[in-house]
Amino acid sequence: MAAKRAVRGATLNTGSARFNLPTREEDGDWLDDRETLDGAPPRLRTTVTVETPRTIITRNQSPDIGFDRSINPYRGCEHGCIYCFARPTHAFHDLSPGLDFESKLFAKPIAADLLRAELSKPGYIPLPIAFGTNTDPYQPIESDWRITRACIEVLAETDHPLTITTKSDRVTRDLDLLAPMAAKGLVAVAMSITTLDPAIAMTLEPRAPAPARPLAAVKRLSEAGIPTYVSIAPVIPAITDHEIEHILEKAADGGARAAFFMPVRLPHEVAPLFRAWLDEHFPDRAGKVMATIRSMRGGRDNDPEFHSRFRGQGAFGDLLRTRFTIACRKYGLNIERISVRRDLFRPPRGPQGDLFG
Template sequence: MAKTRTSRGATHNRESSRFNLPEREADGDWLDAREVIDGAPAPIRTSVTIETPKAILTRNRSPDIPFDRSINPYRGCEHGCIYCFARPTHAYHDLSPGLDFETRLFAKPNAAELLRTELSKRGYVPRPIAFGTNTDPYQPIERDWQVTRSCIELLSACRHPITITTKSDRVTRDIDLLAPMAAQGLAAVMISVTSLDPKIAMTLEPRAPHPERRLAAVRTLSEAGIPTQVSIAPVIPSITDHEMEHILERAAEAGARAASFIPVRLPHEVAPLFRAWLDTHYPDRAGKVMAIIRSLRGGRDNDPGFGSRMRGQGPWADLMRVRFHRACNKLGLTGGALNLRTDLFRPPPGPQGDLFE
């Protein structure tokens, strides 16, 4: 049996057929033969390509998502979470939702400039801008590119509300911006904790920070006065579902004010990638896991329907909800949705600055 790549989530570079993506062939480079010679997969380096979009705000009208606009500073995500629902977006670039999604990344260094243009438009109506809705805004390349920070700096100056979802403790780097915003009712953070088991996390989210570092970030953010929630997303039956109560207990201890969860979703190319991951890491229970997922998704690998896609259906979904709500009530994780302020917003100053300050 071929050895798997360490520190990567996908077991292979599955091609997409939805956009006529051609099958790739080896180009004869000596690295192509390394697996045969050395008996181990050749390492894949992460590459970053500059992307220059014409707009940075993504709008949505989905009835089951609590925001209508978002910013994705990066495309692709080095965290390599095997379940990531954003993986199929790489197929639009003629790239694989598999290993390409984790290793061939795109950065948008002009994001803050585009955001300034958007916020300066006459008639712009402020509502919370969500970060981390597609790929993680604090993935490892943010350390050098700082696209996320540049956007937060602008939003802070404009007193514009922001929400952040991340798996990285790197978010604490920006407390100097987020804490003053939170004091004005302008910022909230959600930290995703899928498993507390290092062995599970190592294969499930291979390049995301250790779960203990994420919980430490929850504590640090909370102590800084930033409203912080914990998201158990996704919950994977027979892999991580048994940890739900323990994760919530640790979240409450760290100072989280509320929590949420989403049963695992497997849209488009994610389903076969996830199946291959199960066959590699959990062959003893792969069939059971997929059977439960199908029961959650109306007999399919995935249910794209509004409402049900985030909640699941059937007895397994009902059981998860009962367990989750009982634990939250017991632990006081009942902070609920935040109503971030929009009345403090002021447009960015023009070329001559704000003459009326």
């Protein structure tokens, strides 16, 4: 059954039962369609609120995550990926993990100043800072706010290592910063490619770049000397799992050096949003999709346990890993381990530059 066109990712805008938040009415995707039919461009109904945090580096101690610090220039994400595991974080703002998450965004314009201050602290120990671990650092509002770029400028100045995960080819606009850093071994980029089917992408991640564009970005990044991964995350059974080998082949053709994948995760409010999305766009296979997901998650919609949450259990989880491993071997991926250097770091210059340094 063909997927229906979507203007936003979520079909619901309910509050969070975990925090006793109220249900919110949808503000109407039909408005986009109506204005298009009237010959006018759709209204941009996304709003951005300025956030002024006290720190910008987030620390984590999760035993199954390969980094201990990250930067998220934005909260919420206009890409609207229905499966996004970050959606529940919007409930902390008394907002819905549904449509609010993808239309009511937060930006942190002082991020670069905060980063400079944190890197200047005595005894700071440099380890790779990960961008794109929660919401996409190159979502559409980055074109105007340029917060991600400002942070990278600080990291480039100080020779600080970083990694980036994104769905957007907008990352290539920062090649002037990233390529020189890559020449020093300071950066690696993971392009997230979930599907190569435009019809599926149109509902699965409706405001993310079309699949051909992140593939083209893999090629541009690789040609610029930047070590590039491809992230197939998530893999959705009966909807995108048949594409694993094709994505890896195309990624390798574009110069990707490594890849990883993750079965779909449905924590907290993501599960009912995902179910509603299935009922709307893939009613013919909704039951099969959820049954297969539960078979990989110990009979639940989601497995929150460390280590197993990223792998998937059971026969289907084993099959995905086997297919992925065989395809990577066939296309020459994951032969070498990509790492970034942390021995070149120097603290930021103060207001007087190097005069007294």
